[in-house]
Amino acid sequence: MILEEIGRPYDPAPLDFKNNAQYEPGYVAINPKSKVPALLRDDGTLLTEYPVIAMWLAKTNPQAGLVPVDLEGETRCAEFLDYVCGTVHPQGFTRQSRPNRFALRAEDEPAVVAQGRELAVKYMNVIDSGWRGDTWVLPGGYSIADSALFFIEHWAARRFNIPLPPRLATHFAAMLARPAVKRTLELEGLPT
Template sequence: MTLVLHNFFRSSTSTRLRAALKLKGLDYGYVSYALRKGETRTPKFLALNPQGLVPALEREDGRVLTQSLAIIEWLEETRPQPPLLPADPDGRARVRALANMIACEVHPLNNLRVLGYLAEQFGADEAAQARWFTHWVTTTFDALETMLARDGETGAFCHGDTPGLADICLYAQVWNNRRFQIDTDAWPTIAAIFGRLDAIPAFAEAAPPRQPDAA
C-alpha cells in the first residue's frame, strides 16, 4: 500500500505519526504544509481534511485518515508488528492514559490555533503565549513524571523496555516544548526516556529538525 503523509515538520501530531510509521517500517510520500502561511486552509487541502489540520494520511485507494491517534490505532490494527500497545488490557489502558495526558490535555491547549486565538482575541504577545504554553506543559508533565517515576511498569520507556504509543506522544511533545525553551531537566524520568528514544533511528528520523521542510 502506498501512503502519502500530509504534514508539517514542526507539528507534534505530525511527529507522532512519522515516528509510528517508521517504527512500523512503512514507507510514505511526504507532503508538507506551512501552517502559519495558511496552506492547510486552501480548498485543495480542505477537500482532504475539512478540519484543515495535519497530519492526514492518504491511502492508495484515495481514503484519507485524520487525527494522529486514530491513524496510529489504524496502523496498529492493520500492521500489528511491532506492537505499539501491550498485549494485556491493563497495560493497554495504562499506555493509552499516558498518551492521552499529552494528546488530550497538553496539545489541544497549546495548539497553534489556540495560541493564535489568544493573540487575536486577548492581545497575548509572544511572552504571554509562552507563559500559557509553559503552564499547561508543566501542569501535565509534573503529574506524568510522578506517574512514570513511581510505577514499576515503567522501564527503559514509558511502559516496559519497548517503545510504544505513550513514547511516541512524549517524544513529539518534548520536541514541541523545546520551541518554547522548556527544558526537561525538571522531569528526570521523562528526560531519560526521551534520551533513549532519540537514540532510536525511527524516532530520530521523525524529529522535526530532520525533516525536508525544516531548512
C-alpha cells in the same frame, strides 16, 4: 515516526503551518478539518487525529509491537495518547505557539503564553511523577505512547526552552537515539 518504525512505505506531504497551508483549498479537499496528521489509506479513506492514526497503524502492523496486546496495556496506552493529544498539546503548547486562539485581545496574548508554559510544565511533571515504565512510557516497552510523548518533549526542549523533568529527559534522549526518530527528524528538516 510510526511509519518509519514499522517500515511501511509512505509518501509524506508536509504542510507549511507558518503560511497556513492547512487552510489551502487543496488540503481542505483532502481533510476538511484543516489539521494534521491525516493519513490517506490505500483504500482511499482518510483517518485523522493522532491517537486514531497511531492505533490503526499499530494494530494493522502487529509485527512491529507498537501497542500492548493485553487489554490493560492497550487501555493505558490509549489513556496516555488522549492525555498528551487532548490536554498537554492544546493547553500547554498551542497556548504558547498560537496565543491568538485563546485571547480575545492582542494585549492578552502574553498572559496566554505564560499560562501555556505553566500548564506545560505542570502536565509534564504529572507524566513524570506517574511514570509506569522504565525507559519507555509503558511497562511493556516502546509503543505509540512514546511517539506521542516525544513530540511534546521535542517542543519543550527544542522550541520553548522548557527543562524536561528527569524521566522525560531520559526518555527524550532514548527517543533521539532511535533510528526511526532520526530519519523522521531529518525528513522534517529538524536537528537530530
